[in-house]
Structure formats: structure tokens, C-alpha cells
Amino acid sequence: MMDGPSEHVQDDLLxxxxxFPLLEALFGRRARRFxxxxxxxxxxxxxxxxxAPLALSEFERALLIAAATGVTxxxxxxxxxxAESPGLCSYAVRFTGRxxxxxxxxxxxxxxFTDDSGTYLVRSRDLQPQRVHxxxxxxxxxxxxxxxxRATVRLSDKRLEIPRxxxxxxxxxxxxxxxxxxxxxxxxxxxxxxxxxxxxxxxINGSYLYDDFAREPCGxxxxxxxxxxxxxxxxxxxxxxxxxxxxxxxxETAILGHNITLLLQGMGLGGWLYTGLNPNSAxxxxxxxxxxxxxxRFTRRQGWSTPNPVGLDxxxxxxxxxxxxxxxxxxxAFAALKFGPGGTYDPETPGPFQRAGEVKGSVKLxxxxxxxxxxxMAQYIYTTYRRFPATLPTMVLRIxxxxxxxxxxxxxxxFEKGAYLDxxxxxxxxxxxxxxxx
Numbered sequence: 001m002m003d004g005p006s007e008h009v010q011d012d013l014l015x016x017x018x019x020f021p022l023l024e025a026l027f028g029r030r031a032r033r034f035x036x037x038x039x040x041x042x043x044x045x046x047x048x049x050x051x052a053p054l055a056l057s058e059f060e061r062a063l064l065i066a067a068a069t070g071v072t073x074x075x076x077x078x079x080x081x082x083a084e085s086p087g088l089c090s091y092a093v094r095f096t097g098r099x100x101x102x103x104x105x106x107x108x109x110x111x112x113f114t115d116d117s118g119t120y121l122v123r124s125r126d127l128q129p130q131r132v133h134x135x136x137x138x139x140x141x142x143x144x145x146x147x148x149x150r151a152t153v154r155l156s157d158k159r160l161e162i163p164r165x166x167x168x169x170x171x172x173x174x175x176x177x178x179x180x181x182x183x184x185x186x187x188x189x190x191x192x193x194x195x196x197x198x199x200x201x202x203x204i205n206g207s208y209l210y211d212d213f214a215r216e217p218c219g220x221x222x223x224x225x226x227x228x229x230x231x232x233x234x235x236x237x238x239x240x241x242x243x244x245x246x247x248x249x250x251x252e253t254a255i256l257g258h259n260i261t262l263l264l265q266g267m268g269l270g271g272w273l274y275t276g277l278n279p280n281s282a283x284x285x286x287x288x289x290x291x292x293x294x295x296x297r298f299t300r301r302q303g304w305s306t307p308n309p310v311g312l313d314x315x316x317x318x319x320x321x322x323x324x325x326x327x328x329x330x331x332x333a334f335a336a337l338k339f340g341p342g343g344t345y346d347p348e349t350p351g352p353f354q355r356a357g358e359v360k361g362s363v364k365l366x367x368x369x370x371x372x373x374x375x376x377m378a379q380y381i382y383t384t385y386r387r388f389p390a391t392l393p394t395m396v397l398r399i400x401x402x403x404x405x406x407x408x409x410x411x412x413x414x415f416e417k418g419a420y421l422d423x424x425x426x427x428x429x430x431x432x433x434x435x436x437x438x
Contacts, residue, residue: 005431010059013267013431017063018138020266020423028265028421031272033176034411035404040175047410053181054405055116060267060431061183062145064403065152067263068185068256069111069124070144072097073134074352077105083205087362090204093197093337094344095351096127097134100256103248106197109189110316111256112294114160116180119294121153121315132352153315155294160184162281163291173276182271182404185260186282186294187253189396190311192318195245195389196334199374200366202241207234209241209377211384219380224373238381242391249396257401268427270406270420279397283309296395297322301386308387309395318395320388327382328375335366335374 005013037053040046056064077092084090092105102109111122127147135144164174178184199209208230209218218238224230257273264271280286284293285307298307299322311317324330338344345365347357366374382388405427411419428434 005057005059005433013059014063014138014141016423016430017263017266018141022262024421025262025265029261030419031274032270032406032411032420032424033272034407035176035179035181035270036407037181038176038179038407038410045414047413049407050409051407053179054432055181056183056269056403056405057431060269060403061113061115062148063267064183064185064260064263065111065113065122065148066141066144067099067259068187068401069122070099070148071124071127071129071134072099072144073129073132074350075105076352081204084364087364088345088359090338090345090363090366091197091201092344093193094125096125096129098124099259100252102252104197104201106194108191108193108197109187109249109252109256112155112186112188113183114178114186115183116159118154118158119156119160121155121312122148122151123153123315124148124151127151128350155312155315160186160282160294161291162277162293168278168281168286168291170276173274177274177276177402179402179404182402185257185401185403186397187256187399188283188316189249189253190316190318190394191245191249191392191396192310192320192330192388192394193334194249195242196319196331196374196378198241198245199377200334200370202236203230203370203373205234206231207236208373209238209381210235211380211390212237212239214384219376221373221376224369224376227369229369229373238390242389245389246392246396250398253396253399257399260401260403264403265421266423268421268423268425268431269403270424271401271403273399273401275398275400277400279393280306280309282397282400283395285309299387309393310387311395316395318388320382320394327378327388328372330388331371331375331378335371339363339365 036051037049039048074095075097078089081089094107107125110125113120162168162178169177208221211218225232261273282293283296285298296309296312298309300307317323319330345360345363347361350356353359381390406424
């Protein structure tokens with residue numbers, strides 16, 4: 001990875017990015033896949049770069065990480081729901097605002113990335129902001145970068161290796177995916193914690209999960225029907241519930257990725273958002289074949305077409321077995337995350353509200369019966385399907401973003417004028433001090 005520019009030059013470059021028009025980024029965005037050091041071996045667009053691969057500087061990389069998942073201040077949660085009135089709505093799992101949104105402020109995802117210097121995890125979901133609006137001007141950006149840097153953990157001193165052959169890499173990405181010099185961003189969502197959070201939303205409103213595959217309620221729920229906690233007519237089908245979880249998770253990571261692609265335009269970098277790498281290869285399902293991936297733990301069961309990733313031990317663990325003895329214990333841990341000492345709704349912890357203690361103190365805590373019902377349904381799913389959620393990977397990786405230095409020679413040789421922006425044309429001179437050959 002290249003050394004960054006001087007502090008004076010950084011200020012000038014940051015001003016370029018800060019003042020870059022949003023609409024120009026939106027309308028100038030393209031998937032610019034050809035980088036320095038690459039080659040298209042045949043076909044009408046055959047081309048071989050005359051440049052060596054060029055890694056992004058630490059400053060370039062830090063800006064992209066901040067745009068992807070930087071802490072932007074406090075989010076506002078959901079201010080009202082009739083079922084919990086007159087208290088505060090308790091849907092939000094975290095009040096930490098990040099650069100990408102999450103439905104109901106659940107925010108269970110984290111960002112992994114890899115480049116020539118190694119493989120990393122940015123642990124930002126549980127960071128606490130200092131104020132409602134963290135970035136009020138260009139001068140605040142460096143503070144956000146510092147927070148991201150401190151949250152970054154180095155997992156390996158090597159680039160993540162994914163074989164350049166199917167089923168690990170799609171055929172059309174063999175020539176350029178995860179290439180030397182590039183940065184590969186891999187947002188991963190913990191679906192176990194997300195599903196528990198979403199199931200709580202259903203329980204708050206008296207709804208329950210019904211297994212439409214087995215044609216029965218998810219668990220022994222008669223005591224909860226009798227008490228009135230759940231209403232038999234408020235049935236939520238397991239298949240639809242899990243489809244919604246996957247849709248929401250994919251939307252979140254796509255928005256995170258789009259944040260990166262927009263900033264690429266302002267910085268004058270190439271890259272694109274894609275799905276051409278096998279998620280299980282990247283996570284580590286083929287470790288026994290000498291392809292360690294990110295090193296995630298997988299569970300396996302006869303009859304499954306693919307193993308299930310449950311977490312990265314010590315760094316990013318699912319809220320399910322083997323990290324908890326069962327899903328009832330996971331349900332209790334989830335309730336503590338929200339309502340326990342130091343939790344999201346602890347009146348002693350900060351938040352976005354002027355009267356944080358009073359507003360948070362108004363929330364209706366999960367009762368023992370509520371947590372028992374949550375654990376009953378979650379345990380039913382785990383017992384029946386030997387995983388949680390039932391039909392989805394516990395850890396979902398789908399959207400990938402690659403950032404790189406484009407080779408403008410390729411676009412000059414094969415495309416009409418306008419194939420790249422002025423920021424791309426001037427990037428090497430402004431960001432790396434390369435003199436023009438003209």
C-alpha cells in the first residue's frame with residue numbers, strides 16, 4: 001500500500017472530495033473495471049496495461065471506509081409505535097448512526113476489507129458517537145477517519161485469496177476480481193441478531209411465527225396465546241419473514257457499497273459493485289481444501305447443499321450456537337444488549353435525545369414472558385432446522401465492492417470521450433504526484 005500524501009496535500013484533496021457535486025457523482029458513476037496492471041487477453045476490447053498495479057494509499061482507503069461505514073452521529077430510532085405508547089418505541093437495537101441506513105436501526109452488519117497489505121475488519125456497529133451530527137464541516141472529516149482507523153482490526157498480513165476459477169470466481173470476473181493493487185470491500189450481516197431483532201418487532205405487536213413448511217406454529221405457544229401476549233390471528237409465515245430479512249440485509253449492504261462507488265467518482269478512482277465472488281469461498285467454507293478465506297466457522301449437516309457460516313471466532317460471532325448454548329440463552333443475551341446495564345435503552349447511556357434519561361426511561365422493558373416467547377420461537381427454528389435463521393446463512397455476504405486505480409489508456413483506446421471524469425483524468429497527478437507524459 002502506498003504512503004499517503006503530506007498533510008497539506010491531504011487538505012487539498014479532501015477539499016476536492018468535499019466539494020464534488022452529488023449529482024455529478026450520481027450521473028457520472030460507472031463500473032470502471034479496468035485498472036492499472038490488468039489485461040483483457042482477447043476480443044474487441046483486448047488491451048494490456050503498460051502500468052504496474054498501483055495500490056491505494058492509506059488515506060484513499062480510509063476515506064472509502066468512512067464513506068462506507070463511518071460513524072455519522074446518533075440515529076433517531078423509531079419515535080413512536082402504538083403498541084408501546086406512551087413509552088418510547090423500542091425497535092432500534094442501536095442508536096449509533098453510520099453512513100448507511102439499517103431498517104429499524106438494527107445495524108448488525110460489519111465491514112471487512114482486503115488489499116495488498118492484508119485483511120481487516122472495521123468494528124463500528126457498537127461505537128458511540130459524540131454528538132448528533134458528527135460531520136458539520138470539512139474539518140470534522142479527519143476525526144471520523146481517526147475513529148474508523150481505531151476501529152479497524154488486522155486479521156492477516158496477506159490479501160484474501162480467492163481462486164480464479166469456478167465455483168470460487170465467476171467466469172466474467174476471472175481477469176479482474178480482487179486484483180493486485182485493488183481494495184476489496186466485503187460487508188457482512190449477522191442474520192442471527194437481525195432475525196432476533198425483527199422477531200421482537202412481531203412480538204411487540206402480538207404476532208408470532210408460523211412454520212409454513214411444517215404447517216405448525218414455531219414452538220409451543222399456547223401459554224402465550226392464553227396470556228394475551230400473542231394473538232392467534234396474527235400469524236407471520238416463516239418463509240416470508242426470512243425473505244424479508246434477506247431483502248433488508250442485501251439492501252443495507254448495497255447502499256453501503258453505493259456510498260463507496262459515489263466517493264470513487266469524487267476521488268477519481270475506478271471500481272464497481274458486484275456479486276461475482278462465491279460468498280462461501282470468501283468466508284472460508286473451503287478451508288479443508290487449502291482456501292482459508294476469512295476464516296469463518298461453519299456448521300454442516302447431512303442434506304445441506306452448502307455449509308452455514310456462523311461467525312468469526314473472537315471477532316464477529318453469531319447470536320446462536322455454538323457461541324451460545326441454545327437460542328433461549330441467545331434471546332436473553334439479546335434482551336440484555338438492549339436493556340441491560342450499558343445497553344441501548346439504559347437511561348444512564350447517551351443518545352440523540354435532549355432528555356436522554358427521561359426518554360429512554362420511558363421504554364417498556366421486555367418482560368420475562370416476552371423473552372421466553374422469543375426464546376421459544378428461536379429455539380424451535382434451531383431445533384427444527386439446525387441453524388438460525390432457518391433457511392438463510394447466519395452470516396450473509398452478497399454485495400462486494402472493488403476500488404482501484406483505473407488505467408485511462410484503456411478507456412482512451414476503446415471508448416468515446418466521456419468514459420471517465422475529470423477527477424479520473426487528474427487523479428495520478430493530484431493524489432500521487434505523477435507527472436503528465438504529454
